[in-house]
Amino acid sequence: MAQKRSAEPLLWALFSIGGTVAALLVPVHLFLFGLAIPLGWLEDPGHARLLALLRLPLARLYLFVLCSLALFHWAHRFRFTLYDGLQIKHLNEVVFAFCYGGAFLGTAAAAYLLWNVP
Amino acid sequence: MSEAPIYTEYHPRWYRAKISTYWWLGRWPYLKFTLRELSSIAVAFSVVITLFLIRAVIRGPEAYGEFQSRLRTPWAIAAAAVAFGFVLFHTVTWFNSAAQAMVVRVKGKRVPGAVVVAANYAAWLILSGVVTWFLLGG
Amino acid sequence: MAETIVLEVSRYCPERDTEPTFQSFDVPFRKDWVVLDGLNYIKDKLDGSLSYRWSCRMGVCGSCGMMVDGEPKLTCATFLSDYVPGPVRVEPLRYFPVVRDLVIELTDFMRKLKHVKPWIVREEEKLLSEGEYLQTPDELDAYKQFSMCINCMLCYSACPVYGLDPHFVGPAAIALAQRYNMDSRDEGSRQRLDILSEHEGIWACTFVGECSTVCPENVDPAGAIQRYKLTAALDAVKSLLTPWGAK
Numbered sequence: 001m002a003q004k005r006s007a008e009p010l011l012w013a014l015f016s017i018g019g020t021v022a023a024l025l026v027p028v029h030l031f032l033f034g035l036a037i038p039l040g041w042l043e044d045p046g047h048a049r050l051l052a053l054l055r056l057p058l059a060r061l062y063l064f065v066l067c068s069l070a071l072f073h074w075a076h077r078f079r080f081t082l083y084d085g086l087q088i089k090h091l092n093e094v095v096f097a098f099c100y101g102g103a104f105l106g107t108a109a110a111a112y113l114l115w116n117v118p
Numbered sequence: 119m120s121e122a123p124i125y126t127e128y129h130p131r132w133y134r135a136k137i138s139t140y141w142w143l144g145r146w147p148y149l150k151f152t153l154r155e156l157s158s159i160a161v162a163f164s165v166v167i168t169l170f171l172i173r174a175v176i177r178g179p180e181a182y183g184e185f186q187s188r189l190r191t192p193w194a195i196a197a198a199a200v201a202f203g204f205v206l207f208h209t210v211t212w213f214n215s216a217a218q219a220m221v222v223r224v225k226g227k228r229v230p231g232a233v234v235v236a237a238n239y240a241a242w243l244i245l246s247g248v249v250t251w252f253l254l255g256g
Numbered sequence: 257m258a259e260t261i262v263l264e265v266s267r268y269c270p271e272r273d274t275e276p277t278f279q280s281f282d283v284p285f286r287k288d289w290v291v292l293d294g295l296n297y298i299k300d301k302l303d304g305s306l307s308y309r310w311s312c313r314m315g316v317c318g319s320c321g322m323m324v325d326g327e328p329k330l331t332c333a334t335f336l337s338d339y340v341p342g343p344v345r346v347e348p349l350r351y352f353p354v355v356r357d358l359v360i361e362l363t364d365f366m367r368k369l370k371h372v373k374p375w376i377v378r379e380e381e382k383l384l385s386e387g388e389y390l391q392t393p394d395e396l397d398a399y400k401q402f403s404m405c406i407n408c409m410l411c412y413s414a415c416p417v418y419g420l421d422p423h424f425v426g427p428a429a430i431a432l433a434q435r436y437n438m439d440s441r442d443e444g445s446r447q448r449l450d451i452l453s454e455h456e457g458i459w460a461c462t463f464v465g466e467c468s469t470v471c472p473e474n475v476d477p478a479g480a481i482q483r484y485k486l487t488a489a490l491d492a493v494k495s496l497l498t499p500w501g502a503k
Contacts, residue, residue: 008459009453009488012489020212022209023213024209024241024245026161026205027206030167030198032254033168034164035195035199038186047182050175053253067169070161070164081155081158110165116176118176133275133276141419144326148464148466219482219485220482220483
């Protein structure tokens, strides 16, 4: 008999894995494309190279997993931030839908984009 | 435990302080905690930027060039810098709490917390190097 | 060297007041005195109506927990010399209902301790004639830290989640559950997991970590809770992937 049918342990597991992935990989991605390349500290790899990299199935899988897990990390953490910070536990269902719904939409967007790389 | 504390009915003279909405401003550890939690927004922001970047690459060189010039505007740089600060904060707080959250045992002996933390940082550096090399060099 | 130090003590008389007020007392400053000594001086010499709990005065009973300058502390272990020149603000433990002055209502806490089944659970008890349950020093080490809790409730006063929602089971109760979960003699993990898997169990915790910071016995309840979450999550994943499993 499993734990009482609650989604909480699985949601926490997603949050946890997402948080680890985000901690390990998001800084470098944001640093490169948000700061280093726009500010000219590092050379822009160029459209051609990036498209070639994007075409690799493994690269697309990597990006999908990274984006999806990071979003579910945000969803879980932000949900509790809204509960504790704004003390709006009575809006339970709304907060839940907004957070995980948002993560799900982002995941779907990532899937759509990465599936349709020309 | 979903039953309400039953003593409330019978003791209206007990004083219960209200918790302020700004409880987290009251003490530095609470503020640090709240900033850590808010860092998740920066993580989500990074994902969104990445998705827009992927979309720009898919759309072709002009779209990519236009997106790059948008990233070069002062507002974009400022936003990226702030987000990067928060994302770094997430990384540091995540790794530093790894030792508390996980007890790793090798051959029955508990691995010291500092080693677990150091391993996380090492993995971070290595992976960052690999990603950079893959994207820019290789 | 100052002769006296001021203690600003929270007073609340339910028959008279609707909310607490502060009363200032001049207390002799001795460098070996703790806040509890100051309170005892007030009660002995200045105002006998001051109400507060204390017992062992040496940091093992967990009775004298109060807020000292906004931090949850054992008043028998908090030296006045650390607060010179003062004043030192003494209030009842935060997030608990106040019965009177510095005395808080702790029935909720006691109930939660019992709620997690803090005893060795066995599917089948050994016969007395078979002797004790044996345990190696390494097996003892696995849970010893969590057994050091003195039930002082400082961790509940440090926990904003408990402050915002008193239904939360709380750090000490979960650490106590872990003390038994990790005891090699115990077979009750499954039962405790079912109890603590509710939303106000371990999942309400957001790892603020202040509970471990204020704990006078280094129990590290935050660590206990995070490890418990990991165990529960792995258990949930396993039962998701293998629903035909025996348990």
